[in-house]
Amino acid sequence: MAKTIHVDIVSAEGEIFAGDAEMVFVPAQEGELGITPRHAPLLTLLKAGEVRVKTVEGEQSIFVSGGALEVQPTAVTILADTAVRAHDLDEVSALAAKQRAEEALADKSDKIDVARARMELLQAAAQLQLIEKIRKTRG
DSSP: OOSOEEEEEEETTEEEEEEEESEEEEEETTEEEEEOTTOOOEEEEEOSEEEEEEETTEEEEEEEOSEEEEEETTEEEEEESSEEEGGGOOHHHHHHHHHHHHHHHHOSSSOOOHHHHHHHHHHHHHHHHHHHHHHHHHO
């Protein structure tokens, strides 16, 4: 029985991870999913959050802003809207994006795209949550 599953994480910017993993955790629309080798086939959408890839060498964290997930018994493919390695996240940019989205939602005089502002707010909040998690594990 296979002890690993091949994982590919790509976005429009390019490939961010390709390799074998013992387990993968993803932020699916319905909640967090844990994927192991020989998992049943699955297609689902992802929400903004952390993808954790557990390899023999350790664990990698990658932020995705959303996207699609395909699972086959021997492979996991994540097609992310955007993907950034967790240690490359910029807290200042995430805080600024959060503030802009909150201001856009609060501004009742402007005809704004409410759905877009809410999406940006959720993405910024997910980035900040991952940054805080990393900070706690280091400290």
